[in-house]
Amino acid sequence: MKYGFDKEKYLSIQSEHIKQRIAAFGDKLYMEFGGKLFDDFHAARVLPGFQPDSKLQMLMQLKDDLEIIIVISAVDIEKNKIRNDLGITYDMDVLRLRDEFLSRSLSVNSVVITHFNGQGSAEAYRKRLENMGIRVYYHYTIEGYPNNVALIDSEEGFGRNDYVETTKSLVVVTAPGPGSGKMAVCLSQLYQENRRGVKAGYAKFETFPVWNLSLSHPVNIAYEAATADLDDVNMIDPFHMDAYGETAVNYNRDVEIFPVMNALFEDIYGQSPYKSPTDMGVNMIGYCICDDEVCREASRQEIIRRYYTSLCKFAEGRCTENEVNKISLLMKRAKITTADRKCTVAAKERTDKSGLAAAAIELEDGTILTGETSPLLGPSSALLLNAIKHLAGIAHNIKLIPQTMIGPIQKTKVTYLHGHNPRLHTDEVLVALSMMSLMDETCQQALAQLPALAGAQVHSTVMLSEVDRKTFNKLGIGLTCDPVKKIKPKM
Numbered sequence: 001m002k003y004g005f006d007k008e009k010y011l012s013i014q015s016e017h018i019k020q021r022i023a024a025f026g027d028k029l030y031m032e033f034g035g036k037l038f039d040d041f042h043a044a045r046v047l048p049g050f051q052p053d054s055k056l057q058m059l060m061q062l063k064d065d066l067e068i069i070i071v072i073s074a075v076d077i078e079k080n081k082i083r084n085d086l087g088i089t090y091d092m093d094v095l096r097l098r099d100e101f102l103s104r105s106l107s108v109n110s111v112v113i114t115h116f117n118g119q120g121s122a123e124a125y126r127k128r129l130e131n132m133g134i135r136v137y138y139h140y141t142i143e144g145y146p147n148n149v150a151l152i153d154s155e156e157g158f159g160r161n162d163y164v165e166t167t168k169s170l171v172v173v174t175a176p177g178p179g180s181g182k183m184a185v186c187l188s189q190l191y192q193e194n195r196r197g198v199k200a201g202y203a204k205f206e207t208f209p210v211w212n213l214s215l216s217h218p219v220n221i222a223y224e225a226a227t228a229d230l231d232d233v234n235m236i237d238p239f240h241m242d243a244y245g246e247t248a249v250n251y252n253r254d255v256e257i258f259p260v261m262n263a264l265f266e267d268i269y270g271q272s273p274y275k276s277p278t279d280m281g282v283n284m285i286g287y288c289i290c291d292d293e294v295c296r297e298a299s300r301q302e303i304i305r306r307y308y309t310s311l312c313k314f315a316e317g318r319c320t321e322n323e324v325n326k327i328s329l330l331m332k333r334a335k336i337t338t339a340d341r342k343c344t345v346a347a348k349e350r351t352d353k354s355g356l357a358a359a360a361i362e363l364e365d366g367t368i369l370t371g372e373t374s375p376l377l378g379p380s381s382a383l384l385l386n387a388i389k390h391l392a393g394i395a396h397n398i399k400l401i402p403q404t405m406i407g408p409i410q411k412t413k414v415t416y417l418h419g420h421n422p423r424l425h426t427d428e429v430l431v432a433l434s435m436m437s438l439m440d441e442t443c444q445q446a447l448a449q450l451p452a453l454a455g456a457q458v459h460s461t462v463m464l465s466e467v468d469r470k471t472f473n474k475l476g477i478g479l480t481c482d483p484v485k486k487i488k489p490k491m
Contacts, residue, residue: 001455004294005049014284015061021282022169025201030186033174034206038100043207046222046299067107067168070094071175071182073115074122083176091125093176109166110135114181117141137162146260153267158191187264194268204280209234211248211278212286218299221334225306228326240276248278303334304341308480312463315483344459346370351461357487359383359460376406378423379460380468391449400443401432426471453477462487
């Protein structure tokens with residue numbers, strides 16, 4: 001793997017910069033933590049060398065002075081909002097996050113339920129958490145938020161919210177996803193602390209967009225592609241340009257909210273400590289890119305993957321055409337096409353030649369392998385077997401799983417489970433291969449190659465089942481699919 005990001009430098013300078021920001025305010029810093037704390041796979045893909053839990057590793061260096069508040073919106077509890085990448089509801093993810101933090105010996109202060117307006121589901125959730133020994137606080141809906149500054153900064157606004165008692169100098173405020181109310185919790189706490197004579201400050205930690213990379217840098221374009229469903233737009237921070245005469249990249253929501261933030265800061269402190277939304281940030285990630293071209297290429301590939309994801313979502317009715325068109329325009333900005341994804345080209349060539357559904361994989365060393373559908377295996381299963389045989393040095397013509405084993409599995413799927421597709425999925429292939437490995441050393445050698453597939457790239461000329469998609473994801477393989485349900489074989 002080619003690295004473009006220096007993780008060790010990041011852990012050092014990022015934690016040091018946060019310490020400096022704490023010192024600038026005196027007693028306490030509330031830090032709004034956007035994005036994912038310990039499973040940031042997007043950052044790991046566009047910044048090779050960054051680990052999905054690098055941000056959590058960084059916070060571990062500050063753990064003696066740190067406590068965490070987890071925020072969830074009562075609205076999200078009410079509608080059972082789901083975190084799409086994990087397939088679990090936000091209320092379940094709060095507990096998952098808490099368990100993960102506690103397993104790292106990090107202090108979790110409490111859970112704050114925001115946008116509370118008497119919802120029964122939120123009250124039931126609070127009781128459930130309190131029965132588990134978790135402190136829970138309510139922050140209420142404020143009419144006219146965030147523009148009604150006079151009401152917000154009053155006893156009927158922030159003053160009405162429960163005060164969260166904290167003891168550490170750094171309070172990280174995080175949430176299962178966007179729109180949870182993290183910023184409002186931070187500002188409410190500033191109001192409450194100020195009333196109690198405590199000097200407390202606010203800072204924002206957002207990994208993307210990277211403020212000291214250009215608008216046209218592929219890392220920043222990849223962020224726009226990742227948030228195409230949110231209509232986020234990267235832009236030059238006009239407040240930063242006016243204050244310092246320097247170009248800095250931010251995104252539309254932070255730029256739009258800054259005048260309101262500034263007014264709130266002035267009401268709370270007497271004057272605002274920040275001249276721009278970029279000033280509020282503490283992100284040092286841009287300083288830790290050690291090979292710019294590696295990160296550029298990784299980001300280009302991420303944009304293409306996002307494009308195919310949106311195409312498949314649109315085909316399934318899970319997104320609008322606007323999302324597809326936005327990412328298509330971003331590809332033009334980045335000067336890339338789907339032909340820049342090597343496995344995509346190889347898979348399409350195999351399908352064009354055979355008339356069958358096909359898949360192709362690009363291994364870490366650049367090797368391209370292909371596979372196609374057959375009466376026994378789907379294209380992804382055939383490809384997976386071809387890949388691990390190649391890595392184990394096993395001849396292509398050797399059959400790892402005998403047809404005598406596949407036949408009974410197919411009968412069970414169709415006859416007893418009433419399935420329509422007799423072909424083995426990737427998980428079924430791996431289970432069969434595991435059984436064979438008990439008596440066949442060749443199968444053992446093939447199975448042992450699965451970890452070597454991490455980082456490989458796959459393209460399928462048909463949309464794969466959820467089972468196959470999850471298998472590739474668990475193996476750390478980047479997958480794209482054409483938005484096609486089925487390919488009719490050539491006559």
